[in-house]
Amino acid sequence: RKIPIFGVCLGLQGMIERYGGTLGVLPVPVHGKPSSVRIKGDQEQGIFSELPDEVMCGRYHSLYCAQLPDALNVTAETEDGCIMAIRHKTLP
Numbered sequence: 001r002k003i004p005i006f007g008v009c010l011g012l013q014g015m016i017e018r019y020g021g022t023l024g025v026l027p028v029p030v031h032g033k034p035s036s037v038r039i040k041g042d043q044e045q046g047i048f049s050e051l052p053d054e055v056m057c058g059r060y061h062s063l064y065c066a067q068l069p070d071a072l073n074v075t076a077e078t079e080d081g082c083i084m085a086i087r088h089k090t091l092p
Helices: 010-018
Strands: 022-039 054-067 072-078 083-088
Touching (some): 010 022, 010 054, 010 083, 054 083
Antiparallel strands (some): 022 072
């Protein structure tokens, strides 16, 4: 079955590892800090379709995507390149 999956925080990290990527530990945890996040390539469809190209978001994490697997595309990232959202290239 092709059931869409939406992963937030641990879910995003789980999808990165599931498809062969790796996680790293941030040098300084980002707990409750605002960051500017750029939306990339997901404006026409999906959860970001009605957002502007850049939004201010609250972050709360200490892990990050150190290596993105080939099966995933980045759909949002911070100004310094920390991946905040992903989309599978072929699955819903």
